[in-house]
Amino acid sequence: MKHLLSIEDLDRAAVEALLDQSDAFLDVLARDIPKVPALRGKTVVSLFYEESTRTRLSFETAAKRLSADTMSFAVGSSSVKKGESLLDTVKTIEAMGIDAMVVRHHAAGAPHRVAQWIDASVINAGDGRHEHPTQALLDAFTLRRHRGPSLDGCRVAIIGDIRNSRVARSTMLCFTRLGARVTFVAPPTLIPERLDGWPVTVAHDLDDVLGEIDVAYVLRVQEERLGQALLPTLREYYARYGLTAERAARMKPDTFVMHPGPMIRGPEIATEVVDGPRSLVREQVTNGVAVRMAVLWSLIGSGGHVA
Numbered sequence: 001m002k003h004l005l006s007i008e009d010l011d012r013a014a015v016e017a018l019l020d021q022s023d024a025f026l027d028v029l030a031r032d033i034p035k036v037p038a039l040r041g042k043t044v045v046s047l048f049y050e051e052s053t054r055t056r057l058s059f060e061t062a063a064k065r066l067s068a069d070t071m072s073f074a075v076g077s078s079s080v081k082k083g084e085s086l087l088d089t090v091k092t093i094e095a096m097g098i099d100a101m102v103v104r105h106h107a108a109g110a111p112h113r114v115a116q117w118i119d120a121s122v123i124n125a126g127d128g129r130h131e132h133p134t135q136a137l138l139d140a141f142t143l144r145r146h147r148g149p150s151l152d153g154c155r156v157a158i159i160g161d162i163r164n165s166r167v168a169r170s171t172m173l174c175f176t177r178l179g180a181r182v183t184f185v186a187p188p189t190l191i192p193e194r195l196d197g198w199p200v201t202v203a204h205d206l207d208d209v210l211g212e213i214d215v216a217y218v219l220r221v222q223e224e225r226l227g228q229a230l231l232p233t234l235r236e237y238y239a240r241y242g243l244t245a246e247r248a249a250r251m252k253p254d255t256f257v258m259h260p261g262p263m264i265r266g267p268e269i270a271t272e273v274v275d276g277p278r279s280l281v282r283e284q285v286t287n288g289v290a291v292r293m294a295v296l297w298s299l300i301g302s303g304g305h306v307a
């Protein structure tokens with residue numbers, strides 16, 4: 001594997017191999033000195049054309065835990081502001097000598113283009129509404145630790161703004177690769193117009209599915225991508241799709257709660273649910289570092305298992 005651009009490119013065995021490697025790296029992170037020399041001498045650059053908190057810091061932490069050198073590119077303070085194209089920016093960075101480029105871009109397919117232009121490995125850290133493969137892997141990893149070894153038969157509801165969410169697409173693909181059954185729960189306007197061939201069912205009423213699911217995976221409404229009036233009002237949306245404490249109480253006692261962040265605490269997901277005993281939200285963030293270590297190691301490491 002040279003690049004990680006899409007979960008579509010990974011079969012079940014490939015996903016499982018990455019998650020097994022992530023297990024080993026999670027053990028490394030629990031050590032007194034949470035660091036291995038696996039990528040010493042390698043350089044990883046993050047190229048983020050869109051805002052990010054956890055994904056960028058998580059990749060940079062992962063690279064450092066593997067002893068790689070890191071470079072970070074922030075569009076706001078770069079020559080992009082002077083009109084430099086993506087191609088020129090990428091070629092300039094490559095000329096400094098890098099091994100992997102972690103790319104987030106508002107245009108779907110941008111990381112695929114970058115992968116055609118440079119010799120380094122490219123990792124998609126979120127491209128438009130398309131995919132966010134490492135988020136999907138860390139979600140699958142987190143759920144597998146609680147439901148493993150496989151997710152066969154596990155019922156997952158992905159709730160909210162499916163239409164605008166690259167996380168929904170990647171995570172749905174990754175969960176189903178491991179045998180889970182995914183239902184998208186959203187108003188009709190927030191479901192993609194065409195779901196041809198996607199291995200999902202659709203429900204419009206959250207209250208109908210609450211009692212049957214093993215995982216409630218909540219998404220943020222991406223107001224910055226809504227563009228047109230797809231929702232009458234956010235208040236009405238939250239009244240029907242918010243994961244309130246009252247709704248959480250109607251789930252099975254062992255139903256897990258997940259969220260990729262950033263969260264809108266309160267209307268979207270109640271604070272007592274996020275911080276409750278069935279919430280995996282913080283663990284998702286911790287596990288993200290181990291999973292990204294596994295991805296970096298698989299792409300630019302010297303092969304084989306470490307740790």
Ligand code: NCD
Nearest residue numbers: 055126132167220260261262
């Ligand atoms: C998401 C993203 O940027 O795709 N966040 C993330 O990476 N964990 C989802 C979002 O912005 O709501």
